Amino acid sequence: xxxxxxxxxxxxxxxxxxxxxxxxxxxxxxxxxxxxxxxxxxxxxxxxxxxxxxxxxxxxxxxxxxxxxxxxxxxxxxxxxxxxxxxxxxxxxxxxxxxxxxxxxxxxxxxxxxxxxxxxxxxxxxxxxxxxxxxxxxxxxxxxxxxxxxxxxxxxxxxxxxxxxxxxxxxxxxxxxxxxxxxxxxxxxxxx
Amino acid sequence: xxxxxxxxxxxxxxxxxxxxxxxxxxxxxxxxxxxxxxxxxxxxxxxxxxxxxxxxxxxxxxxxxxxxxxxxxxxxxxxxxxxxxxxxxxxxxxxxxxxxxxxxxxxxxxxxxxxxxxxxxxxxxxxxxxxxxxxxxxxxxxxxxxxxxxxxxxxxxxxxxxxxxxxxxxxxxxxxxxxxxxxxxxxxxxxxxxxxxxxxxxxxxxxxxxxxxxxxxxxxxxxxxxxxxxxxxxxxxxxxxxxxxxxxxxxxxxxxxx
Numbered sequence: 001x002x003x004x005x006x007x008x009x010x011x012x013x014x015x016x017x018x019x020x021x022x023x024x025x026x027x028x029x030x031x032x033x034x035x036x037x038x039x040x041x042x043x044x045x046x047x048x049x050x051x052x053x054x055x056x057x058x059x060x061x062x063x064x065x066x067x068x069x070x071x072x073x074x075x076x077x078x079x080x081x082x083x084x085x086x087x088x089x090x091x092x093x094x095x096x097x098x099x100x101x102x103x104x105x106x107x108x109x110x111x112x113x114x115x116x117x118x119x120x121x122x123x124x125x126x127x128x129x130x131x132x133x134x135x136x137x138x139x140x141x142x143x144x145x146x147x148x149x150x151x152x153x154x155x156x157x158x159x160x161x162x163x164x165x166x167x168x169x170x171x172x173x174x175x176x177x178x179x180x181x182x183x184x185x186x187x188x189x190x191x192x
Numbered sequence: 193x194x195x196x197x198x199x200x201x202x203x204x205x206x207x208x209x210x211x212x213x214x215x216x217x218x219x220x221x222x223x224x225x226x227x228x229x230x231x232x233x234x235x236x237x238x239x240x241x242x243x244x245x246x247x248x249x250x251x252x253x254x255x256x257x258x259x260x261x262x263x264x265x266x267x268x269x270x271x272x273x274x275x276x277x278x279x280x281x282x283x284x285x286x287x288x289x290x291x292x293x294x295x296x297x298x299x300x301x302x303x304x305x306x307x308x309x310x311x312x313x314x315x316x317x318x319x320x321x322x323x324x325x326x327x328x329x330x331x332x333x334x335x336x337x338x339x340x341x342x343x344x345x346x347x348x349x350x351x352x353x354x355x356x357x358x359x360x361x362x363x364x365x366x367x368x369x370x371x372x373x374x375x376x377x378x379x380x381x382x383x384x385x386x387x388x389x390x391x392x393x394x395x396x397x398x399x400x401x402x403x404x405x406x407x408x409x410x411x412x413x414x415x416x417x418x419x420x421x422x423x424x425x426x427x428x429x430x431x432x433x434x435x436x437x438x439x440x441x442x443x444x445x446x447x448x449x450x
Contacts, residue, residue, distance in 0.1 A: 026224050034217035041213040051211040056299065060331060062220040093330045129204055151201040152209055183197060 046148040047090035057089035080162035087163040135185035143178035297327025310335035319448035334363040348436040357435035391424030
């Protein structure tokens, strides 16, 4: 459940920090970075598919966002603006497909202990999760991006649009198509 | 779409799926402190329709009648650099906000790392030996490599930046790339050849570079050294050497690139 007051106060905090950072307060900007570094890093990771590239992209994006603070419209939400810069940085660092880590595959490899510890019912769940990861890994980049940004990062449609560089209205249809293809992959698995 | 699938995805998202977030706040504040003039070191402004760009540039590019007496520099340059998308325009003065400053060289890397990171061959002027610092800029599509040399024997110091020479290499020729070099009436242009490649010698007063990157963001380049520039294209790679040296010496350095 969304606590609107909480969202509003976060927004106010951002605005206060931005105002101070604009006035030259580097600590205020540091605090702003600390508030958003998770979402920035993970967005960069979803797009670049590589931890080192994501770190570099997010770090450069924050430095550039600082340099561009003068052009940020006061009162506007900070996150979509930031994510546009982050996504651009990450996209420019995207490597050839072979060198990418592939999010879902990586997650699967990192997590054998969950399976080992489970009772029979959760083993079934673990199988399902495994299938889901496999299906995610088989999605095309475009589809995987929108699914991760919306469901794993929990970005709003506006924020997802900013990260994808598309119109907010396009996010819904892209997500819909991505989920259809994900479901098709899962059904292929079931049939096999 | 089945809501079950959404629920399953959200459940999967509660498990670790991304590496832990590094301490960006610490790294970013350290970088800001290390830069003498942190704000506006480069100006990525939001992507706008291209028309807006053209209008903005049209406002900048006022060709006074006097300048028309000068050989049509723009056509002359487009003639040979049009292929790589580099366009040179003469303007009465540079846009505000362009000032000499220490150039941002990008992430510090070794030569091997730079060669690993970009698709084009990175060449070093053999006449100078190993650069004092190598920077890799990954925000430029295709990457950009900067080789910086400190002032020394035969290499004068740039008063604004403290650097001696700056060699820049990037891949040109992207059809979607838009590069514009702005020069002022005091800037002299001369066509030269570097080996078999066409080149341009820019000397006199400062110039600026404006370009549109692959994602449509319009950027104004740092002025870098307020110095003489030898710009040439070899294959698809655009090379640039900047420093307070004469044409003959610059050509020597350029020919020694390997």
